[in-house]
Amino acid sequence: MPAVQSNLAERARQHGIVGAGGAGFPLYKKLESTVDTVILNAAECEPLLHKDKEILRHDAASVLAGMRAVMQHTGAQRGIIGIKEKYEELIAELRGAGAPLGIGVHPLGDYYPAGDEFITVYETTGRVIPPGGLPLDVGCLVSNVETLFNLARNRPVTHKYLTVAGDVPHPVTVRAPLGVSFGEVLRAVGADPSTIGHVLVGGVMMGRNMTSWDEPVTRTTGGLLCFPEGHVLQRKYTTPARARDLIGKSACDQCSFCTEMCPRYLIGHPVEPHLAMRGLGFNMVGPSMVLGSQFCCECNLCSLYACPEDLFPKDACADNKRMMREHKLEHPAKGKRDVKAHSMQEYRHVPVSSLIKKLGLSGFVNKGPLVEIDWKPRSVRIPLKQHVGSPAVAAVQVGAKVDEGQVIGNAPQGLGVAVHASIRGVVEHVGDEIVIRRSE
Numbered sequence: 001m002p003a004v005q006s007n008l009a010e011r012a013r014q015h016g017i018v019g020a021g022g023a024g025f026p027l028y029k030k031l032e033s034t035v036d037t038v039i040l041n042a043a044e045c046e047p048l049l050h051k052d053k054e055i056l057r058h059d060a061a062s063v064l065a066g067m068r069a070v071m072q073h074t075g076a077q078r079g080i081i082g083i084k085e086k087y088e089e090l091i092a093e094l095r096g097a098g099a100p101l102g103i104g105v106h107p108l109g110d111y112y113p114a115g116d117e118f119i120t121v122y123e124t125t126g127r128v129i130p131p132g133g134l135p136l137d138v139g140c141l142v143s144n145v146e147t148l149f150n151l152a153r154n155r156p157v158t159h160k161y162l163t164v165a166g167d168v169p170h171p172v173t174v175r176a177p178l179g180v181s182f183g184e185v186l187r188a189v190g191a192d193p194s195t196i197g198h199v200l201v202g203g204v205m206m207g208r209n210m211t212s213w214d215e216p217v218t219r220t221t222g223g224l225l226c227f228p229e230g231h232v233l234q235r236k237y238t239t240p241a242r243a244r245d246l247i248g249k250s251a252c253d254q255c256s257f258c259t260e261m262c263p264r265y266l267i268g269h270p271v272e273p274h275l276a277m278r279g280l281g282f283n284m285v286g287p288s289m290v291l292g293s294q295f296c297c298e299c300n301l302c303s304l305y306a307c308p309e310d311l312f313p314k315d316a317c318a319d320n321k322r323m324m325r326e327h328k329l330e331h332p333a334k335g336k337r338d339v340k341a342h343s344m345q346e347y348r349h350v351p352v353s354s355l356i357k358k359l360g361l362s363g364f365v366n367k368g369p370l371v372e373i374d375w376k377p378r379s380v381r382i383p384l385k386q387h388v389g390s391p392a393v394a395a396v397q398v399g400a401k402v403d404e405g406q407v408i409g410n411a412p413q414g415l416g417v418a419v420h421a422s423i424r425g426v427v428e429h430v431g432d433e434i435v436i437r438r439s440e
Contacts (some may be wrong), residue, residue: 009073014407014411015417017150018219020219021052021144027387037141038142039081044084046205047352048361049203049356055149068151070151078430080248082106090280094336112352112355113205113297117142120142132294139288156418157420160219162222165368170189172368179377189373196226197228200225200233204302204304216380227347233360241319248280248313254277255274258303259272269292269339271292274298290320294331296318319361385432397430404426425439
């Protein structure tokens with residue numbers, strides 16, 4: 001590998017660049033591969049989230065520069081931007097700016113989950129990633145808008161773009177320092193945390209319940225979506241696991257809608273959520289009952305849209321996946337390459353507009369313009385693990401003075417990236433997270 005390419009990967013590791021739209025997989029690891037196609041995943045298909053589109057609207061040139069750098073590094077001859085077809089003005093801009101760089105645009109339908117990387121790869125290239133595989137298995141590298149934006153900026157990642165939306169006075173997208181509390185983010189955009197009944201961190205489909213207003217913004221925080229007390233999403237996300245299982249055992253009529261509308265099933269993967277639901281009533285483990293759950297992407301379409309009984313097939317699949325990992329079980333179809341999409345795949349897309357109606361989101365503004373905030377947090381709490389892999393290794397001690405962008409956690413041995421200070425200040429605590437008190 002040429003030195004310049006090795007330097008790009010090492011910079012990504014030392015600058016702490018990870019997947020900013022999902023679990024936080026380190027970019028440098030993807031850069032170790034050779035591919036023929038680099039795909040920019042700009043679908044952002046969950047309702048109410050807008051941070052990727054706002055980055056593109058304000059600095060598409062940097063995102064394209066990051067994409068071009070990845071193409072050159074991996075030997076890719078083709079770059080594709082997957083973005084919703086409804087963003088016509090942005091598509092026109094991207095086409096004009098991307099053409100000289102060998103980057104084209106593939107308009108995607110306004111459906112969910114167009115942003116699932118397996119679906120994005122299929123829609124933009126026609127290739128089906130093997131069950132349990134990666135985009136690299138079909139010659140593709142997929143990356144998020146903010147990830148490539150961070151790569152192009154060529155500096156440590158100290159801030160995160162996120163959308164604050166739902167039951168707030170003015171839905172917006174902000175660029176917040178890593179480690180600032182969720183409560184401070186809400187107050188900064190004019191929302192009163194005490195009036196908000198429920199908060200999902202991430203999207204309405206694949207997010208998680210907020211545990212505390214003191215939780216810190218991390219490199220994977222894509223949104224804070226706020227809802228009033230008693231909203232349907234609060235009920236869905238707070239139902240205890242025991243209750244989910246009991247309801248499933250008693251109420252599932254095996255209609256199979258969850259399977260027939262499963263995005264991964266429709267591209268040919270042997271994941272069948274209705275079998276996972278059937279398995280709730282039996283002590284059976286085998287390819288015909290639960291092993292297909294291994295390939296569930298947990299998009300939640302089955303639970304939040306497809307199921308007419310309002311049950312929880314996604315959670316049944318997720319529970320099976322954990323059980324399979326514990327028992328080291330695998331589906332025999334893992335890695336199978338002769339996989340073909342279902343003949344009805346293109347006709348079973350779920351429009352985002354339908355999701356909005358089903359989930360009680362019609363009363364919320366589905367916009368999130370980027371606004372500037374003059375951040376002056378008293379302190380920040382920066383976790384040493386904000387990515388897939390091992391935690392960073394603390395590189396500072398209590399009492400140390402640090403500047404914004406300074407390394408406070410070194411990249412670990414094995415998979416992992418460095419972590420940096422997001423403000424200038426003094427280190428107050430070193431543990432699983434590093435607390436920095438701001439200096440005036």
